[in-house]
Amino acid sequence: MSHVRLDGLVKAYGGSVAVNRINLDIEEGEFLVLLGPSGCGKTTTLRCIAGLEDITDGQILIDGQPVSTSTLTTPPEQRQMGMVFQSYAVWPHMSVAENLAFGLKLQKLPKIEIEKRITEVLDLVGLGSFAERGIHELSGGQQQRVALARAVVLRPRVLLFDEPLSNLDAQLREHMRFELRQLQQRLGITAIYVTHDQQEAMVVADRIVLMNKGRIEQIGTPRQLYRQPETLFAAGFIGLANSLSGAVIEASETTTVRIGAGVPLTSLQTGFEIGANVKLIVRPEEVRVGFDDEDGPNRFRGTLKECVFLGNIADITVMVGQTLFRAQISPARDWTVGEQVTLSIDPSAVTLIPAI
Amino acid sequence: MSARSTSVPSWLLTALVFGVAILPLLFVIDAAFYRETRVGLATDRSWVAVIDVFTGADYLRYLRNALGLAGIVTAVSLVVGVGIALILGRSDIGHKRVWDALITLPLYLSPFAGLMAWIALASPKTGFINTIIDAMAAVFIHEPGSIVDIWTFAGVVFVMTLFFCPLVYLFTVGSLRGMNTALEEAARIGGATPLTTIMRITLPMCLPSIVASALLVFILGAEMYTIPGIIGSNAGFTTLPWRIFEDSTSVPVHRAHAAAAGTLLLLVTVLGVWLQGRATRVSAKFVTLGGKGFNGRPLRLGRWRWAAWGLLASYVLAADILPFGALLMSSLMKFSAGTISAEVLTFKHYLGFFTSEEMQIALLNTVFLAVVTGVICMALGFMISHMALRNPTRLNRALAFLAVLPVAVPGLVYGLGLVWTFLRTPLYGTIWVLLFAYVAKFLPYGVIVSRTGLMQVHPELAESARMCGATARTALAKITAPLVKSTLAAVLFFVMLNAIKELSASVLLYSQDSEVLSVLTWHYMDSGDYQFAAAIGFIQTFIMLAVVFAAQRLFRVRLDRAFGHGGGR
Amino acid sequence: MRLTRTLLAAAASLFLASSAQAALTPDEAKLYEAAKQEGTLTWYVGAPLEGMQAIAKVFQEKYPGVNIQMMRMVGVAQYQRFMDETGAKKYIADVLQNTDYPSMQSLVDDGHILENKVPTSDRIPPQFRIGNFAYSQYTSTNGIVYNVNKLTPDEVKLLEADWKNVLDPRFKGRFSVSPMKCGVCYAPFHMFMDPKFKDRYGADFIRKIAAQKPAVYSEVLVTLDRVVAGEQDFTISGWEASAATKWIDGAPIRWIFPHPTPIFGNSWLGVSKYAPHPNAAKFFLDWLMSDDGQETMQRVYGSQGTLQGIKDDRPYTKESWYHAPVELYQVDWKRWDADYHKDMDFLAKSLKAEQ
Structure with missing residues (x-):
C-alpha cells in the first residue's frame, strides 16, 4: 500500500507534449482510473509512473520518495510495482508457473516460498489447476488472469493496469471488471488503471481522473463526474448528455437560461451574471416525457421526432421550438412519431458550465 | 527503457561501428576524388573519376544493367522462393524435413563453384546435359544440337536465382510457421477461396520478412560480380560490379573510378534500406507474437499435389543434384572434359588437400573466423536492432542505419577501404584484421535479420519483465533474447556460411598466417586449376554443413524455423 | 610419428x-x-x-x-x-x-x-x-592452343603458318579469345598493333577476328579450360606455360607458334x-x-x-608435334605501357560490336 504523487508531470516527445503538467495524489489503497480518449496521455502517464518512460519535467513521488524527475529515473525494476499490460505480455516460452516464478526468483526467495505464493495467487485468480500449462494452451481470458497473477504475486506497492481488458470479448470484459475490483479490495493495494471505456471506469474506480489532450479535465468519484461535469468534454465523454447553450436571463436563487428561440431552462446552480453565455448539460434520463398540459418551470410542449426501442428503455428525441432534446424513458412504451408531448426537467438536473 | 541507462553502450557501439564499418567506407569515398596513375592513385585531387562515373553514359549503363539484372533475379527468386515456402509451410505435402534440407542446400555452395558446375553442365557443346541428351537423341535424330546454353543472359539469371531462392524461402517459411493461422481461418470462414486467402491474408502477413529477403537478394544480386562477369562477357553485357572488378584489378588500374562506382552502388543501397524501413514501418503493426498463435490445418493440395511436387523436384534437380554432381565429377577429374572416361579420373585433388599443411591451417582459420564472426555479428546485430527499435533515439537509429551500409559496397572496393583502415593499426597482417573485416561486412545481416525477428516480439513482453523486477539486461537476456532465439540462430548460420565463403575482402587482407580456404580456392581457380578448386569447394560445403549442424544442435533450433520470425516455440 | x-x-x-x-x-x-x-x-x-x-x-x-x-x-x-x-x-x-x-x-x-x-x-x-x-x-610465348580432337592436321598446319589464317572461313565460330586486361592476353594484340605490322595485321585484322565470331571469355583461364573440355576448338589467347600445365595433366591439347611469335x-x-x-x-x-x-x-x-646457356629439359619439347618458335617478336615495353589500355579497349569494343 503506497501513496503516489505526480507533481507537475510533463512528458514530451521531441516537440509534441503527451502529458502536460499533471498534478495528482493517489491515496493508499485507492483504485484510481485514468480515463480518456486515445491519445489523451493516460497510458503515457501510467508508463511514467511505472518508470518505463523518462519524464521531461516535474516529478513522481512514491511514499514521498522521488522516483522520477527530469534528470533521474529510478528504473522500473526498483519501484516494486506490478503491471498488467494491454497485450497480456505473458511470456510464451514459459509455462504459467514459470511466468509467475520469474520475478520471485529474481528476488531470490526460497523455493518453497515461491511455490506457496504461486499456488496462492493462482487460486486467487481461479487458475488453480493451470500451473504447468503452456501459454499457448490458454484462452485469452486465462492469459489475462496469468498476467494479473504475475503482477500480484510479487506483492507490489502499486498495481498498474494498462487497458487490461480491451482484448477480451464483451461478456468476459464485463465479468473481469468486477473480479479486478474485488481482487484489489481484497489485497487492499493501491491501483492505477488506464482505460478509455467509461463504463469500465465507473465499475472499478474509487476516483476517476478524466484526461484530455495531455491535461486533467476533471477528477472525482464516478458519481461526481457524472452528476457534476465541470466541462463540456467531461459531460460528453462520460454518459450521454443533451448539450445546449444559451444566455442567462435571470439570476437569483436559481439561474434561468434562454436557449435557442425562447425556451427558458432553469437550474438550481447559481453564481452567473445576467447576460452571461453558458453551456447547459441535461442527462437524457433526467428528461421526463408525458402528455399532461400543466405549466411550470422547465416544462415545454414539443413534437416527438424519433423513437428507438432498446428493450429496457426507449430512446426518444423531442423537438421544442428549434431545440432537440434527447430522453431515455424507462420502462419503454409505444410512442408514435409526430405525437405532441410534454417535456419536463427537474432544475436540479440542469448543470451549467460557463462558456469560454 | 530509460534512455539514460543505455546511452553509454550506444556511444560505445557507435564508435565501434564507425571505426570498423564506416571508416573504410569513408576511405573508399575519399579515394574517388584522386587523380589516377597507371598503377594507382596520384597524390593530387581530381573530379575526373566522379564525373565519369556519375554522369558518363558507360557507368550509368552498367549500373542500369546491374540493377535490371538484380531486379529480374529478385522477382524470379521471390516467385519461386515464396511458392516453395507456401508449399512447405502451409500445404499437406509429405516429407517436409527432407524437402526443406534440399531446398536450403545451395546456401552451402559458393556461387563461383556453382557457376563452374553449371558451366560444366550446360555449355552448348560440352555440357554434360547437352552431351547426354545428344547421345540419347543421336539414336533418333542425326543432327545433334545443344539443348541448353548457360552462356546467355537467361543463364546468368538462372544460376543467380538458384542461389537466392533459399534465402527468400527461409525468410518466408519462418514467418509462415510463426504466424497465427486464426486469421487465415477467419478468411476461409468468411468465404474466401484458399488462393484468395493466401494472396490477401497469408502473404501480406509475411510482408516484413518477404520485404527483408527481397532487399537482401536485390543488394546481393546488384553487387555480385562473379556470375554476371564470367558469363555476361560472353553474352555481351557488362554490369557495374564487373566493371569495378576490372577497374581495380587490371592494368591500367582505375582505382578512383572503382571507388566512385562503389559509392554509386552505396547510394543505391541507401535508397533500398530506406525503402525497407518504410515498407516495414507500414507493417510494424503486424506483431504476430503477442502470446497467441495456433497452427491450423494444412492446406489440402488435392490434384495440385503433382504440380507442387514437380516444382520442388525441378528446383532440387537444378540447384542440388546437378551442380553438386557436376562439382563432384569435376573434383575427380584431371582436367575439364565433356565426357567421362577412366583416364581423366583421379583422386589426387582430395589427397592433395588432406596432406597439405597449408590447407589444414587454412581450414582451422576458416572455422575459427566463421564461428567468431557469427557470434559477434549475432550479438552486435541484435543489440543494435534492439536499441533502434526499443529506444529509438536519434543516435540509436543512426547507429542501425550506419551498421547496415557496408552491405552496399562490393567486397572488392570495401576490401580496399578496410586495407587502408587497418594498415595503420598494429593488427595489420594478423588474422584479427580478417575478423574485423568479416564483422564489418556481415554485421548488416545481423542488424537486418534480427530487426525482422524483434519486430514480431511485442515490446510489452520485455517491459513486463522490468515490472517483475528484472533489470534491462536481465529482461534482454531472459525474455527478449530467448523469444528471438531462432532469429539469432538464423543470423549465426547465415553469417557463418557467408564468412566461410567470403573471398573479396579476404583476398586483399590475408597474410601468410591467416590464409583461409576461400582464398586458397581462389588461388587455384585463378591459376586455372578448376578441378582442384572444385575439390576444395566440395570440402568447403561439407565444412559448412558440419558447422551448421553443430550450431543447430547447440542452439536446439532448426534453420528452417529460424529466419524471419521470432517464435521461440 | x-x-x-x-x-x-x-x-x-x-x-x-x-x-x-x-x-x-x-x-x-x-x-x-x-x-x-x-x-x-x-x-x-x-x-x-x-x-x-x-x-x-x-x-x-x-x-x-x-x-x-x-x-x-x-x-x-x-x-x-x-x-x-x-x-x-x-x-x-x-x-x-x-x-x-x-x-x-x-x-x-x-x-x-x-x-x-x-x-x-x-x-x-x-x-x-x-x-x-x-x-x-x-x-612467356604466345601461341594457338588447340584441342587435338577438334582440329585436323591440315588445319593445324594452316594455323601454324600465319596468324592471318584464323580468318579462314572454316574457323568461323570455332575459336575463342579473351579481352581480359593481362600481359599474356595483350601480347599478341600488342604485336598485331605494331606500326611495323600495320599492313600485315593492324586494326583491320582485329576487326576481322571479331567478324569470325569467336567465343569471348572475360577470364583468360576459362578460355583455356574451354579448349581443354572441347567446347572451343582452339584459342588465340593461349600461351605456352598455362597450356603446358594442362598438357602435363594429360589434357588433349597441343599448341603451335604461328609466325611471328610474341615473347616477353x-x-x-x-x-x-x-x-x-x-x-x-x-x-x-x-x-x-x-x-x-x-x-x-x-x-x-x-x-x-631467361638465363642463357642452361639445359632445356621441359618435357614437351621432345614431342614430335612440338615446334619451337622460329621467328620471335620481342615486345616493346615503351609502346606496351603507352598503348595497352587503348589496344585492349579497341579489342573489347570490336568483339562486342560483332556479338
Whole structure:
C-alpha cells in the first residue's frame, strides 16, 4: 500500500507534449482510473509512473520518495510495482508457473516460498489447476488472469493496469471488471488503471481522473463526474448528455437560461451574471416525457421526432421550438412519431458550465 | 527503457561501428576524388573519376544493367522462393524435413563453384546435359544440337536465382510457421477461396520478412560480380560490379573510378534500406507474437499435389543434384572434359588437400573466423536492432542505419577501404584484421535479420519483465533474447556460411598466417586449376554443413524455423 | 610419428645441405650464413601458386634454415598492396614477383627496389632485366592452343603458318579469345598493333577476328579450360606455360607458334628496398636466377628460363608435334605501357560490336 504523487508531470516527445503538467495524489489503497480518449496521455502517464518512460519535467513521488524527475529515473525494476499490460505480455516460452516464478526468483526467495505464493495467487485468480500449462494452451481470458497473477504475486506497492481488458470479448470484459475490483479490495493495494471505456471506469474506480489532450479535465468519484461535469468534454465523454447553450436571463436563487428561440431552462446552480453565455448539460434520463398540459418551470410542449426501442428503455428525441432534446424513458412504451408531448426537467438536473 | 541507462553502450557501439564499418567506407569515398596513375592513385585531387562515373553514359549503363539484372533475379527468386515456402509451410505435402534440407542446400555452395558446375553442365557443346541428351537423341535424330546454353543472359539469371531462392524461402517459411493461422481461418470462414486467402491474408502477413529477403537478394544480386562477369562477357553485357572488378584489378588500374562506382552502388543501397524501413514501418503493426498463435490445418493440395511436387523436384534437380554432381565429377577429374572416361579420373585433388599443411591451417582459420564472426555479428546485430527499435533515439537509429551500409559496397572496393583502415593499426597482417573485416561486412545481416525477428516480439513482453523486477539486461537476456532465439540462430548460420565463403575482402587482407580456404580456392581457380578448386569447394560445403549442424544442435533450433520470425516455440 | 618425420627430414636436409653448400663460393656462403641468421623471408608471388611452391620447396630443401613465406598477390594488386604497406611503413615483403612489367618498372623508377647484381647477370639478356634491379624469371610465348580432337592436321598446319589464317572461313565460330586486361592476353594484340605490322595485321585484322565470331571469355583461364573440355576448338589467347600445365595433366591439347611469335619477359623479380630480411631475400633471388634455380623452374613449372646457356629439359619439347618458335617478336615495353589500355579497349569494343 503506497501513496503516489505526480507533481507537475510533463512528458514530451521531441516537440509534441503527451502529458502536460499533471498534478495528482493517489491515496493508499485507492483504485484510481485514468480515463480518456486515445491519445489523451493516460497510458503515457501510467508508463511514467511505472518508470518505463523518462519524464521531461516535474516529478513522481512514491511514499514521498522521488522516483522520477527530469534528470533521474529510478528504473522500473526498483519501484516494486506490478503491471498488467494491454497485450497480456505473458511470456510464451514459459509455462504459467514459470511466468509467475520469474520475478520471485529474481528476488531470490526460497523455493518453497515461491511455490506457496504461486499456488496462492493462482487460486486467487481461479487458475488453480493451470500451473504447468503452456501459454499457448490458454484462452485469452486465462492469459489475462496469468498476467494479473504475475503482477500480484510479487506483492507490489502499486498495481498498474494498462487497458487490461480491451482484448477480451464483451461478456468476459464485463465479468473481469468486477473480479479486478474485488481482487484489489481484497489485497487492499493501491491501483492505477488506464482505460478509455467509461463504463469500465465507473465499475472499478474509487476516483476517476478524466484526461484530455495531455491535461486533467476533471477528477472525482464516478458519481461526481457524472452528476457534476465541470466541462463540456467531461459531460460528453462520460454518459450521454443533451448539450445546449444559451444566455442567462435571470439570476437569483436559481439561474434561468434562454436557449435557442425562447425556451427558458432553469437550474438550481447559481453564481452567473445576467447576460452571461453558458453551456447547459441535461442527462437524457433526467428528461421526463408525458402528455399532461400543466405549466411550470422547465416544462415545454414539443413534437416527438424519433423513437428507438432498446428493450429496457426507449430512446426518444423531442423537438421544442428549434431545440432537440434527447430522453431515455424507462420502462419503454409505444410512442408514435409526430405525437405532441410534454417535456419536463427537474432544475436540479440542469448543470451549467460557463462558456469560454 | 530509460534512455539514460543505455546511452553509454550506444556511444560505445557507435564508435565501434564507425571505426570498423564506416571508416573504410569513408576511405573508399575519399579515394574517388584522386587523380589516377597507371598503377594507382596520384597524390593530387581530381573530379575526373566522379564525373565519369556519375554522369558518363558507360557507368550509368552498367549500373542500369546491374540493377535490371538484380531486379529480374529478385522477382524470379521471390516467385519461386515464396511458392516453395507456401508449399512447405502451409500445404499437406509429405516429407517436409527432407524437402526443406534440399531446398536450403545451395546456401552451402559458393556461387563461383556453382557457376563452374553449371558451366560444366550446360555449355552448348560440352555440357554434360547437352552431351547426354545428344547421345540419347543421336539414336533418333542425326543432327545433334545443344539443348541448353548457360552462356546467355537467361543463364546468368538462372544460376543467380538458384542461389537466392533459399534465402527468400527461409525468410518466408519462418514467418509462415510463426504466424497465427486464426486469421487465415477467419478468411476461409468468411468465404474466401484458399488462393484468395493466401494472396490477401497469408502473404501480406509475411510482408516484413518477404520485404527483408527481397532487399537482401536485390543488394546481393546488384553487387555480385562473379556470375554476371564470367558469363555476361560472353553474352555481351557488362554490369557495374564487373566493371569495378576490372577497374581495380587490371592494368591500367582505375582505382578512383572503382571507388566512385562503389559509392554509386552505396547510394543505391541507401535508397533500398530506406525503402525497407518504410515498407516495414507500414507493417510494424503486424506483431504476430503477442502470446497467441495456433497452427491450423494444412492446406489440402488435392490434384495440385503433382504440380507442387514437380516444382520442388525441378528446383532440387537444378540447384542440388546437378551442380553438386557436376562439382563432384569435376573434383575427380584431371582436367575439364565433356565426357567421362577412366583416364581423366583421379583422386589426387582430395589427397592433395588432406596432406597439405597449408590447407589444414587454412581450414582451422576458416572455422575459427566463421564461428567468431557469427557470434559477434549475432550479438552486435541484435543489440543494435534492439536499441533502434526499443529506444529509438536519434543516435540509436543512426547507429542501425550506419551498421547496415557496408552491405552496399562490393567486397572488392570495401576490401580496399578496410586495407587502408587497418594498415595503420598494429593488427595489420594478423588474422584479427580478417575478423574485423568479416564483422564489418556481415554485421548488416545481423542488424537486418534480427530487426525482422524483434519486430514480431511485442515490446510489452520485455517491459513486463522490468515490472517483475528484472533489470534491462536481465529482461534482454531472459525474455527478449530467448523469444528471438531462432532469429539469432538464423543470423549465426547465415553469417557463418557467408564468412566461410567470403573471398573479396579476404583476398586483399590475408597474410601468410591467416590464409583461409576461400582464398586458397581462389588461388587455384585463378591459376586455372578448376578441378582442384572444385575439390576444395566440395570440402568447403561439407565444412559448412558440419558447422551448421553443430550450431543447430547447440542452439536446439532448426534453420528452417529460424529466419524471419521470432517464435521461440 | 610427427617427431620421427621431423627428424628424418632434418637428417635428409643436412645431407642435402652439405652437398649443396660445397658448391657455394665464399661470397655466397657468407650470404647464406647471413640469410640463416634472418631465418625467413616473405615472397609476394604473382605467378600461379602451385609451381612457385614447388620451386620454393626445392630451395628450402637445399638451403635449410631459410624459411619461405609465400603470399600470392597478382599483378597490379600486388603493386598496390606493396605501395600501401610502404606508405604506412609496414615492411613485410622481401622478394617481389610481379607478372606486370610496368608495375615493376615503376617500383624500380621510384626507388623501391634494392640494387642487386645477381652473379649470373651477364648471362641475362637486357630485355629480361631492368638494370641490376629486377630480373625476369621466365619468358612467356604466345601461341594457338588447340584441342587435338577438334582440329585436323591440315588445319593445324594452316594455323601454324600465319596468324592471318584464323580468318579462314572454316574457323568461323570455332575459336575463342579473351579481352581480359593481362600481359599474356595483350601480347599478341600488342604485336598485331605494331606500326611495323600495320599492313600485315593492324586494326583491320582485329576487326576481322571479331567478324569470325569467336567465343569471348572475360577470364583468360576459362578460355583455356574451354579448349581443354572441347567446347572451343582452339584459342588465340593461349600461351605456352598455362597450356603446358594442362598438357602435363594429360589434357588433349597441343599448341603451335604461328609466325611471328610474341615473347616477353614475365615474372619480374626484385628485392624490396625495405626488406626486413635483405640477406635471405638476396640469397633467394640469386638462386632463382642461377643455373640451378632456372633449371628447377623449367623442370617443375615448365616455362622457359631467361638465363642463357642452361639445359632445356621441359618435357614437351621432345614431342614430335612440338615446334619451337622460329621467328620471335620481342615486345616493346615503351609502346606496351603507352598503348595497352587503348589496344585492349579497341579489342573489347570490336568483339562486342560483332556479338
